[in-house]
Amino acid sequence: MRADAFLAAAAALPVRDLRDLVPAGGVVVVAPHPDDESLGCGGLIAEACARGIPVRLVVVSDGVGSHPNSPSHPPERLRTLRESETLAAAAALGLPAGHVAFLRLPDRFVPSSGPRAEAAAEAIAAAARACGAGALFVTWRHDPHCDHAASAALAGLARRRLGEVRLYAYPVWAWALPPETEVADAPRGARLDVARHLARKAAAVAAHRSQTTDLIADDPGGFRLEPAMLARFAQGHEIFLDVES
Template identity: 30%
Template sequence: MNMGNILNRLKVSLHNKLWLFNYRLRELQIRLQFYWLLYRGSQPLNVSNKSLIVFAPHQDDEALGCGGIIALKREQGVPIKVVFVTDGGGSHQDNTKISRSKIVQIRKQEALTALNILGVDSKDIHFLNKSDGSLHKMTEAEQQQTIEEMAQLLHTFGPQEVYVTHKKDRSRDHEITYQLVKTAIIKAGVKVDLWEYAIWLLWKSLLFRDLKLDELAGAYRLSIHTVQSKKNEAIKTYRSQYLPIDAESSAVLPPGFLWRFFLPHEVFFKSELPKL
């Protein structure tokens, strides 16, 4: 082996080690940030007996962000509905060996199984089947139709609480879902408490770098110790997301992403609505 090859191998090895070091450092910063939010930047929240609707952009968001509160309320017999906005078909768009329709079918079944674990009956689960990854491409007419569908569900069920992904969740589908739901609440004329849950915000952003303190305002922490095992089991139902779907693929969710969702607390953010 000549000196050139040796130097190239050393460069590649150094590059890989540096990348791994930076990734681990970021993971540590993310963990410290979340623990700060959990124990210093949030107020305690007690579970209520208020009925609720959870709006999830994708199949798995409801279990990750709200699995604990869903299980706690269902154990108390509180009525709950879960609405999935997109069909989930975009999670494996780069995999040419599995069709979009197959992914949609897999994720729908995963959702039904996960919510059954959490205590939600299939009749209380709704799929709006909008195109995953394309909410920002909807025409004005398609947006209005989606808002109408949401408003109809809100009006018919009449929930006292609504949970939806954070307005700044660093995902276009998640952020647009928030805007659609907020508009639908106003259109339906229902009086509800609106709560936001973060999926990507606390993974993709770091405080004092690209995350502002006011984006974490109104944070509350909920203890889910008594139902943690149910939530964990529900999350593990989504095998298509945290495991490779075939021998040539990698998992959709990045390494280290899931750790905070297995903790015995959930964090929610109180959102303000215009007074009716």
């Protein structure tokens, strides 16, 4: 199925309650980079926290690839900044800092196999066990970013360690795919109504100041989330795709 048709169908998936997606147990959100959790799952995290459903957030990469040429923010300082932004975002969504884990794998070079991947998968599985997870949520494997695809693979490896745990994918960069790209069969899954959490989600996204403002102004090639991208994630529903075993 072409990407344009797939995404149009995904945007029309039925609206379901969180407990339809995760009938029992907690939730683990796997984010390739600091900010993916707020963009793709901010409403889900806020909904789960508001309902007392246990949540764990696992951030896979160190995030230092966003501004690789900044004199003022060399890698260690940038990593520290992005982690502090993530903790502020989590707090805005109702998630305590103690429920956030940073794996610090290299941004743009997250492995999908081998010893480091297996260790990362075990860390995700450990987070799932800690909250009695009924489902993992990770970026879509067709997202046009190597770390998003690798994180999807890591979540798949973790799922194999966990038994009867559901796996869902949330698209982040999918709309940047060329429309004619062949991606998958018709989407299965659901949309979650997050309208009542939009203010919290906006605050979480805004907490990632290094990605949404000119906070780091000395890297001409530095990354910044554009208004059109931010507007896409300010809508009242989040999309979650069923991932087959």
